[in-house]
Amino acid sequence: MTAFRSSIPFNVLFINSYDSFSYNVVRLLEQQSHKGGYGEVRVTTIHNDTFTHVSQLKKYLPHFDCLVLGPGPGSPVNGVEDVGLLASLFEDDDLSQIPILGICLGFQAMCLSQGAQVNELMTVKHGQVYDIELTIESELFKGYPSQYKSTRYHSLHVEPSLGLIPLAHTNDENGQLLMAIQVVGKPWFGVQYHPESCCSELGWLLVSNFLQLAQRHNECSGRCDYKGSIYDVHVYDELDKTIDKTPIYEHQVDLPTQDISIREHNVCKSPLLTLYLCDAIHDFKFVMASSSQDPHRGRWSIICLPNENSDVLTHYTSLNKTTIYKWRDRNVSWKDVNASLQYGFVHPCVFSEDKGQFWQTIGQFVSSRLMSSRPDLPFVGGLVGTLGYEMGDVVPSIQSLNPDAKLVYIENSIVIDHFSGKMYTISLSDDFPVHIMQIISQLSINDPRLEWPSELPPMKFDIEVSSDASYQHAFNACQDYMRRGDSYEICLTRQTQVTPHGPLAPWRLFQTLVTRNPAPFSSYFDFQDLIDLPKDRTLCLLSTSPERFLKWDHDTCELRPIKGTVKKTDEVDLQTATRILKTPKEFGENLMILDLIRNDLYELLPDVRVKDFMSVEEYQTVYQLVSVVQAQNLSDSIYSGLDVLKHSLPPGSMTGAPKKITVQLLHEIEQRKRRGIYSGVTGYLSLNNRADWSVNIRCLYSYNGGYHWLCGAGGAITVLSQGESELAELNTKLDSALQCFTNSE
Structure with a gap:
């Protein structure tokens, strides 16, 4: 040669x-x-x-x-x-x-x-x-x-x-x-x-x-x-260039440093501390709490405190519209914003852009504020919120006035390390609320006493669950598609609506949910972001998710897909669950999603490794089969963690494989119904280039301030699946959230 x-x-x-x-x-x-x-x-x-x-x-x-x-x-x-x-x-x-x-x-x-x-x-x-x-x-x-x-x-x-x-x-x-x-x-x-x-x-x-x-x-x-x-x-x-892989934003080689006001406090290591603090803080707040822990998850809890400097970024995929305004800005009226969204009236806070352009908006917002500071803390301030299922590139748009993404810029936060017993009060603008510091000083932060009720106040609930027959019909359609070779695995879901007969504050419901179903990714988001926002247009998310979707720092991305679930009973212990979850059906479910996630990372990054292969993890009500996949050397790439997030949505564990065609099939199988917040992700993007996002499962959410609560559940259908057992698994997952509404009458 x-x-x-x-x-x-x-x-x-x-x-x-x-x-x-x-x-x-x-x-x-x-x-x-x-x-x-x-x-x-x-x-x-x-x-x-x-x-x-x-x-x-x-x-x-x-x-x-x-x-x-x-x-x-x-x-x-x-x-x-x-x-x-x-x-x-x-x-x-x-x-x-x-x-x-x-x-x-x-x-x-x-x-x-x-x-x-x-x-x-x-x-x-x-x-x-x-x-x-x-x-x-x-x-x-x-x-x-x-x-x-x-x-x-x-x-x-x-x-x-x-x-x-x-x-x-x-x-x-x-x-x-x-x-x-x-x-x-x-x-x-x-x-x-x-x-x-x-x-x-x-x-x-x-x-x-x-x-x-x-x-x-x-x-x-x-x-x-x-x-x-x-x-x-x-x-x-x-x-x-026939396949667009343009980065959302260009990497900065040397990030600027910024002085951040950080006060360190010695506290107890109990995960109850976060919830104890939240009870005492009556200001608007968003919570990402670790209400259960293991060696790999549940280390950190974050309480975010929006203020008048907090930008609120909201996107509506079917309208191709984005709104940007300050948190509870007195000069911004919901009535005017809504008229612009629905009827096209000009408004300075409403912009026409599709979801691809919204990702660019996020990128511009974050990249202009990234800093080199305190890399040992997971969050110092930045964007927090939720990205719905329809934010995925391959998901068809379905007409709706409900938001598909809502992110809020946070300057003041409380970050708790449950492993070391350290708490940090952090402010990007050196104006951490004095009255909240006073509240903290008056609390027994080394001995939190949390007496949250495990039951809701006595009231009736209308619970609308789709029929078993409709599920079986959808299950059979999945089997037909897989036998023809159109898909290998299809994550079939259904949603239940719960209507309380009386007032029920989201925080009160969250208390019961997290008490009954503690999880490493418990989240509370009540987006009352405009002063005159009607309750029936308020987005609320209450989550006790066990599943991390994507975590990254300046050099590493990690995904932890969960596929395979066994209900905990007196007869099913960890050893029994492990035997069940390593059968060909459960093994195949997890392997397909594991290979899919490797693909999602490999699309942008060359160094991807399986760090944990199908381990069985124990939760409050279930055992689940979990794998861990990491991508290394992110800092050497032209891409950021935000690019990985965009390219990986919706989570493969919530779609199946191959993702593109399977999402299209699910659009028909699930009768063109929006999944919305369910099957999306919730988390944060910190300005010190760290992020952590969990999958929106085992959650309750409402687009109307709690007049109606929605709860989704699903499971992977493969050719080895049996309709009855899949329906039973789905109901097991559904019950982990719906159990809040039992014993309440």
């Missing part, structure tokens, strides 16, 4: 079929750089609908050393509608000399083009790990043992045919199934399983072997020399 050739990256064109595991493949390819003699591996990614026909792609192909066709939903039998460009990709004879690797859907499309039949499996395999056996020796599997384990995500399979050389197979109740092939006479290879899954063995070696095969083929065929003679970096840049 010439010195000129070796200085050119080994260029891979990856065709992304909107799978939630695509970027796991992309990073696996990039990680092979300098391992096999092919130098730096540069992957250019396009979607399968970037071009409508192979003829439009053809002019770019000489610039690439090989193609990799990613996995995805749908069936190649359905043609362009399901697989886009892949339907015509193999029609052009010029591609016969281009090395291609097809994975799952890409494998099926390749085989179909060679005359093979693609049929539905009798028993579908999603998120299941199986033994794969090599059929014959092949350079694609050089260095492999005769048998290895890999993860399967497929409801379709390929029947062997004369144009295909079988390289590997597996056996299950469907019989013997083709797992890997080479097309006769061409440098085309494919695997049915997913080598990029975290439970697949030797996936890196498969990819490395393919790249070496491609390199040798290109050298022998002269493609290397031709690529060297036409090499033009602008070609790759042009294709890269």
